[in-house]
Amino acid sequence: MKVLFRADAGSHLGIGHVARCLTLAQVLASGGAQISFACRALPGHQMQRIAEAGHEVFSLPADTLDEIPALQALLPAEACFDWILVDHYQLDARWESAARRWGRRVMAIDDLADRPHDCDLLLDQNFTASAALYHRWVPAACQILAGPRHALLRPAFRQLRPAAQTGPSRVLVSFGGFDQAGMTLRTLQALDGLEGVEVQCIAGHSSPDLAALQSLVARHPGWALLNFVNDLPERMAAATLFIGAGGGTTWERAAIGLPSLCIGVAPNQYANAEALAQAGLHLYLGPAEQVTMAALHQAIAELLGNLPQRQHFAARGMALVDGLGAQRVALALFQAAGYTQAAGHFEQVLKDSQHEQF
Incomplete structure (x- = not known):
């Protein structure tokens, strides 16, 4: 499975969006996914950290006004991702619709429920999140993962x-x-x-x-x-x-x-x-x-x-918060993309966790 993340970090944005995307990326990679990131070269960007984690990085100029042509110039001509994952407060359905030229499916990570999304799956890990908050903002067929049960955490925080x-x-x-x-x-x-x-x-x-x-x-x-x-x-x-x-x-x-x-x-x-x-x-x-x-x-x-x-x-x-949110999200992504073997792996991980004692 090939996945492209679109997230930014910077001195004014903080690093939270990239950090949680990196967590999910590592879990997806453990199931065999190939991971790429597209980020703006803002002051304080985290692209070196992403590369050091073993992922491909496409660097967008910090002053990019229209991202789609800029991405078109960066991505390989034959680029086709199983999922495009966008975690960005300044991007909405317009960007997601345009980005579908490179991806079979789109996932949005959101916290605000304040703008439309053209996505197949949406994640909001907040305690206040619910599917009802997003019904007006997403397509009717969109799968919604809501609440801290899906919080994207590294395994060590559970172990x-x-x-x-x-x-x-x-x-x-x-x-x-x-x-x-x-x-x-x-x-x-x-x-x-x-x-x-x-x-x-x-x-x-x-x-x-x-x-x-x-x-x-x-x-x-x-x-x-x-x-x-x-x-x-x-x-x-x-x-x-x-x-x-x-x-x-x-x-x-x-x-x-x-x-x-x-x-x-x-x-x-x-x-x-x-x-x-x-x-x-x-x-x-x-x-x-x-x-x-x-x-x-x-x-x-x-x-x-x-x-x-x-x-x-x-x-x-x-x-x-049981710390298995990233595994639940990974399961949903692999299942939707038809990768049954990887999905089975995460089903077993979640099943085994029910018997663990701390």
Whole structure:
């Protein structure tokens, strides 16, 4: 099966779209799929990361106005994909219809339910997602996969569970690859006055507050400032509390059973983060611009001192997100394309998982 992903990453977009597409790409590749990506060469793009994962990459100029001719020039003349997967808020049914010249089927990954799609399958992994939200936006025959049951997570987030906590509290802070809202620095400032807390902060070199973060972390022997890490699941499993945004890491920390304090850094995160808080999965403080330093400091202190609350968050998260979403999506893609052997493999994976114990 041949699959083309269309997703972008950048300093203003973040890396979430490419990250979740890469997760699905790796699962599809494990079933024998051949993977290609088409991405714009925006500042902060992740094309090297995609190539290092072993996938073909087509680079679109950052200032491309009409993508279809640009893709036409990049793709081989005989290009024909079983699936074209698009994960992009700025692309809709017009792009998807035009892209069908290269693909037998189209899948859209969406979070917003705010525009029409010409797709055969649509995925919205949000807690607030439902098929009813998309009936006005997709063809009648479109298959809709909705909810965290289909969250695209790497296997490690399911295979690990929280370690027994001994010694000081460990707080893991991450607001994504770029953090234009500046919440990383504000969070470390809120943690500054708490005693007996170890902090691991993940912030990219492109963070606008990098110098201030380095200065603050240097004053605390038990604190560390990290750039990109390739062992995030292990760090999550060892943490007492996670502080971060309402994006893709929401499902990672839920699946691994890591209690979290969530702050919305983009409008598309607000409704989902609020709904998850009402369902008892995390503590949500609201949009970043509404969160005061005093409220952030108080919330951190209260959560670190409330083990039953953290245990409740962890249990609710693991009950909602089992970490097999990418396998379910892969099964749907292989089945629809008629690859019965690969589909059977993922059916067996999902069947076997029902008997696993952690």
